[in-house]
Amino acid sequence: MYRAAMIYRLLLDVLTYAWLLLRPSSIVAAENMFLRRQLALYQERNIKPRRTDPATRLTLAWLSQRFDWRPVLVIVQPKTLVRWHRQGFRLFWRYKSRPGRPRIPIELRQLIREMALNNVSWGEERITNELLLKLGIRVSPRTVRKYMPERPPHGGPRGDQRWSTFVRNHAPAIIACDFAVVVTATFRLFYVLMVIEHGSRRLLHCNVTEYPTAEWTLQQLREAIPCDHPYRFLIHDNDNIFSDELDKSIGNLGIKVIETPYRSPQANSICERVIGSLRREFLDYVIPLNEVHLRKLVKDWKRYYNRGRPHSSLGPGVPDPPTGIPSPLQSKRHGTSALGRLIVTPVLGGLHHEYTYA
Numbered sequence: 215m216y217r218a219a220m221i222y223r224l225l226l227d228v229l230t231y232a233w234l235l236l237r238p239s240s241i242v243a244a245e246n247m248f249l250r251r252q253l254a255l256y257q258e259r260n261i262k263p264r265r266t267d268p269a270t271r272l273t274l275a276w277l278s279q280r281f282d283w284r285p286v287l288v289i290v291q292p293k294t295l296v297r298w299h300r301q302g303f304r305l306f307w308r309y310k311s312r313p314g315r316p317r318i319p320i321e322l323r324q325l326i327r328e329m330a331l332n333n334v335s336w337g338e339e340r341i342t343n344e345l346l347l348k349l350g351i352r353v354s355p356r357t358v359r360k361y362m363p364e365r366p367p368h369g370g371p372r373g374d375q376r377w378s379t380f381v382r383n384h385a386p387a388i389i390a391c392d393f394a395v396v397v398t399a400t401f402r403l404f405y406v407l408m409v410i411e412h413g414s415r416r417l418l419h420c421n422v423t424e425y426p427t428a429e430w431t432l433q434q435l436r437e438a439i440p441c442d443h444p445y446r447f448l449i450h451d452n453d454n455i456f457s458d459e460l461d462k463s464i465g466n467l468g469i470k471v472i473e474t475p476y477r478s479p480q481a482n483s484i485c486e487r488v489i490g491s492l493r494r495e496f497l498d499y500v501i502p503l504n505e506v507h508l509r510k511l512v513k514d515w516k517r518y519y520n521r522g523r524p525h526s527s528l529g530p531g532v533p534d535p536p537t538g539i540p541s542p543l544q545s546k547r548h549g550t551s552a553l554g555r556l557i558v559t560p561v562l563g564g565l566h567h568e569y570t571y572a
Contacts, residue, residue, distance in 0.1 A: 223269035231277070266290070271298045315357075322351065323361045330362045338362065386413035389469075390449040390485040391435065393426060394492060398502045406512055407431065409438040410488050411445075415525050416533035417488070420516045422509040428457040435464060445469050449482050491519075499565055511562075518561045522568045 266274075266289065275298045277283070284292055317323075329341050336344075338359040345351040345358075381388075394406040405426045409419040419438030423430055439445065448464055449472050450456050461471040474481035496515050502508035524530040559568045 220267070220269045223267070224272060227269070227273040272302065275299050275302055318353065318357060318361075322353070326353075326358055326361045327363055381412075384447070386411075387444060387446040388412040388449065389418065389439070389445050389447070390482055391438075392451065392482060392485040392489060393453070393455070394489040396422075396497060396502060396508060398504060398508065400504070402504075404502075404505060404508055406492070406508075407434050408485060408488055408492070409435065410485055412484055414533045415484070415528060416520050417516045420512050422505055422512055424505060426455050428455055428460045431455050432460045432463055435460075439467060439469070443467070443469075447472055449474065449485070451479075451482060452476055488519075496562060496565065500563075514562055518566065518568075522561060522566075 274295060278295060278299075283295070287295060325345075326341060329344065330336065333340075338355040341358050341362075342353055342355045345353055389409060389411050391407060391409045394408060396404050396406055398404065402424065404422050404424050406420065406422050407426070408417065410417050419434060421434050435448075446469060448469050451474050456471075456473075464471050479486050492512075492515060496511070500511060502511060520534045521532065521536055524532060557570050559570070560566075561568055
């Protein structure tokens with residue numbers, strides 16, 4: 215409140231001085247003589263003036279630079295006004311000579327934090343060298359250490375590698391499978407087996423059966439996994455369909471079976487996400503008539519899922535992109551006329567469409 219009143223007084227004095235500059239010099243001289251006569255009477259009666267506030271001191275120090283102030287100074291001694299001058303210069307140069315280096319731009323600070331979070335094994339020296347050699351930004355390691363986020367306390371997560379980084383490094387060697395239940399128009403239950411590859415998000419195999427057994431499931435997995443496969447892990451839940459004999463047969467293929475905990479669908483989240491996409495994007499709009507119809511629909515959706523549907527987790531991208539798709543680095547912003555004729559192809563009976571250029 216006190217600071218606001220001081221700023222208001224200063225603004226009022228500046229506006230008053232600007233208004234006086236616009237007035238004729240004769241009127242200002244007459245007013246000046248009139249004020250001097252009053253100050254003379256004020257000085258003759260020996261009335262003690264009230265204490266000056268900082269706004270008045272700044273105004274008097276500023277105005278004293280524009281005329282000879284010594285004959286008209288009454289309320290204080292000349293040395294007091296000179297001291298006000300010195301205090302003003304001292305405050306000004308203290309503001310101009312603030313200690314420490316200026317802060318680096320906020321974009322660079324955010325970049326340092328992002329690099330430290332994404333690369334938990336990097337220190338300030340490593341980030342400094344990365345900025346200098348790759349981006350041409352010269353920053354001191356001490357400055358980088360100042361803006362790096364704090365490490366987790368003792369007993370928290372390990373600092374050598376994040377779980378998301380571990381999963382991303384092993385995703386090409388992981389496959390997962392699960393069943394989805396579908397009801398036909400005649401209220402018959404069918405089971406759809408989905409086998410997906412974590413790294414590319416590509417559906418390796420889909421098939422439909424009314425009576426899922428361990429033998430049938432094992433045969434489907436053998437069809438989904440090629441002989442020269444690069445996979446090391448297979449994730450599935452604790453359903454009785456996945457028997458011990460099935461896991462042993464899969465182990466003979468050089469693949470380690472990982473069972474998810476009970477009532478933990480998030481442990482097989484990618485496969486659960488595929489089943490959710492199958493329902494939300496297709497089965498919620500189609501009623502299968504029988505097993506043959508459902509198998510055909512699932513095969514068509516698998517082809518669209520692998521070759522035509524963009525996946526946000528891939529950057530975005532397509533697991534099996536067809537030839538002729540322009541690279542994102544080659545695309546032009548808002549440019550459509552130079553790419554050719556647009557072709558729209560309906561998919562799944564017109565439920566979805568694919569857009570390409572001829």
